[in-house]
Amino acid sequence: xxLFTPGPTPVPESVRQAMATPTLHHRTPEFEAIFxxxxxxxxxxxxxxxxxxxxxxxxxAMQSCVLNLCQTxxxxxxxxxxxxRFGKIVTAMGKELVELKYEWNTPASLDDVxxxxxxxxxxxxxxxxxxxSAGGLRHPVExxxxxVKLVNxxxxxxxxxxxxxGVEKIDISNIDALVAGSQKALMLPPGLAMIGLxxxxxxxxxxxxxxxxxxxxxxxxxxxxxxxxxxxxxxxxGLNAIFDEIDKEGLDxxxxxxxxxxxxxxxxxxxxxxxxxxxxxxxxMSTVIDExxxxxxxxxxxxxxxxxAGGQDHLKGKIFRINQMGLIPxxxxxxxxxxxxMALADLxxxxxxxxxxxxxxxxxxxxx
Ligand SMILES: *Cc1c(COP(=O)(O)O)cnc(C)c1O
Numbered sequence: 001x002x003l004f005t006p007g008p009t010p011v012p013e014s015v016r017q018a019m020a021t022p023t024l025h026h027r028t029p030e031f032e033a034i035f036x037x038x039x040x041x042x043x044x045x046x047x048x049x050x051x052x053x054x055x056x057x058x059x060x061a062m063q064s065c066v067l068n069l070c071q072t073x074x075x076x077x078x079x080x081x082x083x084x085r086f087g088k089i090v091t092a093m094g095k096e097l098v099e100l101k102y103e104w105n106t107p108a109s110l111d112d113v114x115x116x117x118x119x120x121x122x123x124x125x126x127x128x129x130x131x132x133s134a135g136g137l138r139h140p141v142e143x144x145x146x147x148v149k150l151v152n153x154x155x156x157x158x159x160x161x162x163x164x165x166g167v168e169k170i171d172i173s174n175i176d177a178l179v180a181g182s183q184k185a186l187m188l189p190p191g192l193a194m195i196g197l198x199x200x201x202x203x204x205x206x207x208x209x210x211x212x213x214x215x216x217x218x219x220x221x222x223x224x225x226x227x228x229x230x231x232x233x234x235x236x237x238g239l240n241a242i243f244d245e246i247d248k249e250g251l252d253x254x255x256x257x258x259x260x261x262x263x264x265x266x267x268x269x270x271x272x273x274x275x276x277x278x279x280x281x282x283x284x285m286s287t288v289i290d291e292x293x294x295x296x297x298x299x300x301x302x303x304x305x306x307x308x309a310g311g312q313d314h315l316k317g318k319i320f321r322i323n324q325m326g327l328i329p330x331x332x333x334x335x336x337x338x339x340x341x342m343a344l345a346d347l348x349x350x351x352x353x354x355x356x357x358x359x360x361x362x363x364x365x366x367x368x
Pocket of ligand 1: 007057059060133160162163184
């Protein structure tokens with residue numbers, strides 16, 4: 001079965017092998033050397049001043065950013081499950097919330113952000129997804145972040161890049177915290193969250209808040225190549241192995257191949273007469289809106305050995321999402337669009353003539 005869900009993503013064989021080594025104690029020079037290497041490579045990936053690794057799923061990193069970077073009032077963008085989650089965390093942590101809500105195919109608008117900031121001078125942190133995974137949507141994060149910083153450089157800009165870091169180059173000029181997670185673009189098992197931080201964020205964190213998720217405690221320890229609490233040693237060993245895999249061709253090649261794959265997939269799906277759901281699609285996944293989504297997904301799973309994701313909440317049964325994150329062999333991506341064309345033929349929607357794979361190959365191999 002090909003795993004083509006936008007998280008979790010498949011873990012490369014070499015990385016699984018690296019993680020199968022005997023357990024290391026985390027308070028040893030051996031592990032500190034491994035941690036140091038992972039930390040340096042992570043800092044390079046984020047392109048930011050500081051970073052921390054946390055033993056949690058991505059949501060833990062989101063929560064630690066809310067706790068440590070927002071003191072009074074948060075502005076959040078809710079255009080899907082993960083943007084909604086930021087709002088829920090803000091409320092659960094007892095802070096005031098201003099939420100801008102959008103349909104899941106619609107990116108946040110700069111004008112709405114402008115208005116919210118004009119009406120709420122006490123907003124001290126802004127939270128947004130780079131790629132909102134609920135609908136496969138790309139927000140204009142860089143543009144909005146630049147505006148927020150122009151209005152008030154004190155406002156902390158927190159970007160959830162869990163389905164964007166490792167997918168595309170993100171301009172971090174106006175971002176204070178950028179969140180990544182192990183099981184999406186970084187092709188690891190779940191359980192490791194990472195945050196890139198600006199110097200301004202480190203300053204704002206000060207002595208930190210909370211206990212487990214106190215970022216000041218973690219920064220202090222991680223600068224000494226250790227962690228405050230027991231480190232997820234296996235996942236950190238895996239992270240170095242992932243960087244080794246990425247470095248075989250380089251990060252820029254991974255970015256360009258991901259973009260080419262996403263473009264080839266989208267063009268092939270459109271050639272089949274299918275409709276792309278978001279108005280500004282992310283590179284991390286391709287999302288189709290279709291009344292037969294469940295039937296298509298079921299056929300792919302049972303007949304063509306492909307596991308794609310469906311939709312949640314009001315989009316349950318209405319969309320399907322194809323992963324583009326990670327080091328995906330191109331023949332697998334061609335098989336996915338081909339399988340969708342065969343499923344459409346099974347459903348009597350169109351006759352099979354090889355349009356999908358032909359279109360994919362024409363677009364992809366023109367790019368690479
Ligand atoms: C998966 C995901 C998360 C984090 O989810 P966890 O299950 O806590 O790892 C956060 N944001 C986005 C955009 C995601 O896709």
